[in-house]
Amino acid sequence: MTAQLRPSLAACPACVAAPHGGAEQAPTEARLALSLPGIHCQACISTVERELNAHPGIHSARVNLTLKRALIEADPDVRAADLIPVLEQAGFEAHELDLAALAATQNDKAGRDLLMRLAVAFFASMNVMLLSISVWSGASDATRDMFHWISAAITFPAIIFSAQPFFANAWTALRVGRLNMDVPIVLALVLALVTSLWETFLSGEHAYFDAALTLTFFLLAGRYLDYRTRAVARSAAEELAALEVPRAIRLLDGDEYEVPVADLAIGDLILVRPGGRMPVDGEIVSGQSELDRSLLTGETLPVFAEPGLAVSAGEVNLTGPLTIRATAVGEDTSLHRMTDLVAIAESGRSRYTSLADSAAKLYAPGVHILSALAFAGWYFYTFDIRTALNIAAAVLIITCPCALGLAVPAVTTAASGRLFKKGMLIKHATALERLAEVDTVVFDKTGTLTAGTPEVINLGDHARADLEIALALAEGSSHPLSAALSRAAREAGIKPASVQAITEVPGYGAEGIFRGARVRLGRAAWVGAAQGSQTAAWLDSGAGEAKPFLYTDALRPGAAEAVAALKAAGTNVLLISGDTTGAVEDLAGRLGISKWVAEALPADKSARVQLLADQGKKVLMVGDGLNDTAALAAAHVSISPASALDAARVASDIVLLGQDLEPIAEACGVAQKATRRIRENFRIATLYNVIAVPLAIAGLATPLIAALAMSTSSITVSLNALRLR
Amino acid sequence: MSVLAYLIPISLILGTVGLAAFFYTVRSNQYDDPEGDSRRILNDEWDDKPKP
Numbered sequence: 001m002t003a004q005l006r007p008s009l010a011a012c013p014a015c016v017a018a019p020h021g022g023a024e025q026a027p028t029e030a031r032l033a034l035s036l037p038g039i040h041c042q043a044c045i046s047t048v049e050r051e052l053n054a055h056p057g058i059h060s061a062r063v064n065l066t067l068k069r070a071l072i073e074a075d076p077d078v079r080a081a082d083l084i085p086v087l088e089q090a091g092f093e094a095h096e097l098d099l100a101a102l103a104a105t106q107n108d109k110a111g112r113d114l115l116m117r118l119a120v121a122f123f124a125s126m127n128v129m130l131l132s133i134s135v136w137s138g139a140s141d142a143t144r145d146m147f148h149w150i151s152a153a154i155t156f157p158a159i160i161f162s163a164q165p166f167f168a169n170a171w172t173a174l175r176v177g178r179l180n181m182d183v184p185i186v187l188a189l190v191l192a193l194v195t196s197l198w199e200t201f202l203s204g205e206h207a208y209f210d211a212a213l214t215l216t217f218f219l220l221a222g223r224y225l226d227y228r229t230r231a232v233a234r235s236a237a238e239e240l241a242a243l244e245v246p247r248a249i250r251l252l253d254g255d256e257y258e259v260p261v262a263d264l265a266i267g268d269l270i271l272v273r274p275g276g277r278m279p280v281d282g283e284i285v286s287g288q289s290e291l292d293r294s295l296l297t298g299e300t301l302p303v304f305a306e307p308g309l310a311v312s313a314g315e316v317n318l319t320g321p322l323t324i325r326a327t328a329v330g331e332d333t334s335l336h337r338m339t340d341l342v343a344i345a346e347s348g349r350s351r352y353t354s355l356a357d358s359a360a361k362l363y364a365p366g367v368h369i370l371s372a373l374a375f376a377g378w379y380f381y382t383f384d385i386r387t388a389l390n391i392a393a394a395v396l397i398i399t400c401p402c403a404l405g406l407a408v409p410a411v412t413t414a415a416s417g418r419l420f421k422k423g424m425l426i427k428h429a430t431a432l433e434r435l436a437e438v439d440t441v442v443f444d445k446t447g448t449l450t451a452g453t454p455e456v457i458n459l460g461d462h463a464r465a466d467l468e469i470a471l472a473l474a475e476g477s478s479h480p481l482s483a484a485l486s487r488a489a490r491e492a493g494i495k496p497a498s499v500q501a502i503t504e505v506p507g508y509g510a511e512g513i514f515r516g517a518r519v520r521l522g523r524a525a526w527v528g529a530a531q532g533s534q535t536a537a538w539l540d541s542g543a544g545e546a547k548p549f550l551y552t553d554a555l556r557p558g559a560a561e562a563v564a565a566l567k568a569a570g571t572n573v574l575l576i577s578g579d580t581t582g583a584v585e586d587l588a589g590r591l592g593i594s595k596w597v598a599e600a601l602p603a604d605k606s607a608r609v610q611l612l613a614d615q616g617k618k619v620l621m622v623g624d625g626l627n628d629t630a631a632l633a634a635a636h637v638s639i640s641p642a643s644a645l646d647a648a649r650v651a652s653d654i655v656l657l658g659q660d661l662e663p664i665a666e667a668c669g670v671a672q673k674a675t676r677r678i679r680e681n682f683r684i685a686t687l688y689n690v691i692a693v694p695l696a697i698a699g700l701a702t703p704l705i706a707a708l709a710m711s712t713s714s715i716t717v718s719l720n721a722l723r724l725r
Numbered sequence: 726m727s728v729l730a731y732l733i734p735i736s737l738i739l740g741t742v743g744l745a746a747f748f749y750t751v752r753s754n755q756y757d758d759p760e761g762d763s764r765r766i767l768n769d770e771w772d773d774k775p776k777p
Contacts (some may be wrong), residue, residue: 042764065761112751121750123744125736143729150733 030071033097097242117162118220124158125213132210148200151209151393181360188396195393210707211397218714219405225655226409229416233425248279268326280325281333288507289320294446295625297578320506354430356408371395394696403713407681410721415674423658431653434637435671437618444623445577450553456488458550468497470539473521476502477510479539517542558662563591565665606630681717686715
């Protein structure tokens with residue numbers, strides 16, 4: 001999508017090598033992409049480009065401000081990991097993007113194609129319109145004929161080029177014996193061209209060349225709007241996927257090699273650093289740590305990990321480095337098996353008929369019958385095939401769904417644009433229409449209503465001396481619970497005690513020496529206490545019983561507001577989580593959700609959503625984990641946050657880009673408004689037809705009337721759609 | 726009316742030139758970064774001489 005992407009350069013090194021064929025050549029150039037979320041001005045562009053171009057091995061770097069990306073061509077040994085610190089030093093946040101995942105948006109061939117056709121239709125219709133206006137304002141005889149001939153010469157090639165998408169769509173529909181909106185369009189275009197040419201040949205008065213071209217132009221404008229809206233959403237969604245570069249560290253004879261996840265094989269030893277995600281299913285060979293399984297199961301309590309434990313792809317390693325031996329890779333991992341569930345659940349959704357489709361179903365046969373009746377009536381009245389055909393063509397052109405073609409895309413573009421500004425990405429074409437029907441909202445807990453970051457709740461229960469020791473120990477560890485504890489203690493104005501020789505014991509906690517006694521902060525069993533049901537870190541201060549610091553999951557910003565607003569709008573709100581009963585009950589109480597289910601397995605979740613659907617409820621599912629994917633796909637419409645696993649984002653119709661959940665409630669409102677506007681637009685389009693069709697059937701329609709009806713109705717529906725902004 | 730013999734071809738040619746210019750800009754990826762391009766004019770790096 002950037003000026004440097006000449007068509008000859010494919011998106012990945014493999015694609016460049018492929019067409020040349022022959023032996024495998026070592027790539028002479030590497031292409032890298034970086035996401036730069038922080039850039040916003042001209043100075044940022046210059047600084048980033050200067051910094052990158054000054055880096056050894058880089059051939060060229062260009063920033064795309066619209067996409068907030070930098071594309072780099074460099075020597076094959078340059079790695080994105082080397083460039084990120086360079087940019088961070090210059091003050092820019094940078095993340096590596098997986099170019100393979102971005103491939104689809106880079107060569108926006110379909111969009112460009114539509115734009116070219118739109119331009120040709122616009123050019124031709126403007127020229128023909130000039131000639132037609134001269135005819136309408138009184139040109140006659142030879143002059144009129146000449147103008148008609150020139151119009152024909154412009155119109156035929158223009159229509160043949162621009163209207164191809166309609167021809168192709170109509171043909172695919174007709175071949176399987178069905179009718180769609182494109183069939184009457186094509187029929188109207190063909191009939192208009194044929195009768196107009198015939199009329200021109202016979203020096204007739206009325207030619208509909210301008211109508212055929214304006215029709216094509218307006219319809220293409222609708223198509224293009226529709227396409228753009230989805231392309232923007234798709235490129236943003238792909239960027240989210242591309243941010244997770246699928247790489248793993250393979251251990252071979254004690255050396256570490258960074259390899260793509262796709263290259264891993266069963267039996268490989270893989271090193272997973274703290275904070276890293278398991279790339280494949282496997283078994284722990286060495287190392288001790290804790291695992292965060294919340295994305296897979298919804299449990300917030302980290303699991304203790306030691307050699308022998310089986311791990312699944314997608315789990316996050318929290319404290320110590322782990323070496324795992326791969327037992328299942330690629331398609332066989334549990335992550336992939338879950339996506340099969342999604343495929344099954346999704347088949348139900350494709351049954352939804354969009355408003356445009358149901359309108360087309362009523363409309364297409366209607367106009368065909370009307371125009372056929374007009375033809376038959378006039379033929380038997382006058383026995384003149386020329387008059388009858390002219391009137392039939394006029395009926396088809398006037399009823400042609402030019403306003404209908406704009407009615408839906410204009411509204412969805414306006415609504416999606418408004419929601420995009422609020423940080424919502426509408427991925428699916430009919431997502432807004434489905435969202436408008438929602439009467440039940442099902443939330444997941446961990447990572448959706450909660451931020452996934454723990455918060456200390458009983459800081460006040462501890463003596464100041466204990467807090468000082470705890471803070472000193474917590475600062476010696478990078479575990480999320482420690483980080484939360486030190487944040488809370490610092491905020492309360494606690495200073496760390498001078499604990500000596502602090503060491504982190506991966507999987508257990510941190511320990512040190514304070515005034516000659518050993519002090520520990522960590523797992524219950526490690527400090528000699530009984531494990532409770534709540535997330536806790538225990539402090540053994542060297543004197544007396546071990547004391548627990550209890551944690552709760554912090555609410556995601558806007559969660560309370562979103563739930564309150566949904567309830568105020570009369571929507572049924574449910575909470576279904578895989579977490580323990582205590583944690584779910586507590587959260588449901590805090591948010592005022594009366595119906596909740598805890599310890600739900602992934603299959604339970606989708607079964608419950610299905611059950612609600614069978615009761616006639618239209619369910620909106622909001623979730624982020626792998627355990628939610630099947631439910632997301634089974635729901636009438638689904639939303640997932642940007643922090644969700646890729647599989648969950650793919651399964652949902654709408655992605656929330658920001659941290660805040662509040663836009664969900666607003667999105668429902670906007671969706672309802674959008675559907676109302678779409679229906680209004682249908683009514684406006686019908687109204688114009690009700691006025692113009694009798695004129696056409698009575699044989700009173702002229703090309704001028706057709707042009708007026710078409711343009712005014714198209715402009716009215718577009719303006720009506722803009723009211724949504 | 727003979728003026729039409731000039732005016733119509735002229736209007737058509739001018740229109741075609743515009744269309745060709747639009748085609749050229751689309752094909753050479755000039756609409757890929759509208760925001761960045763509008764800011765780049767403020768760049769003073771190549772003010773003295775054009776970029777080689």
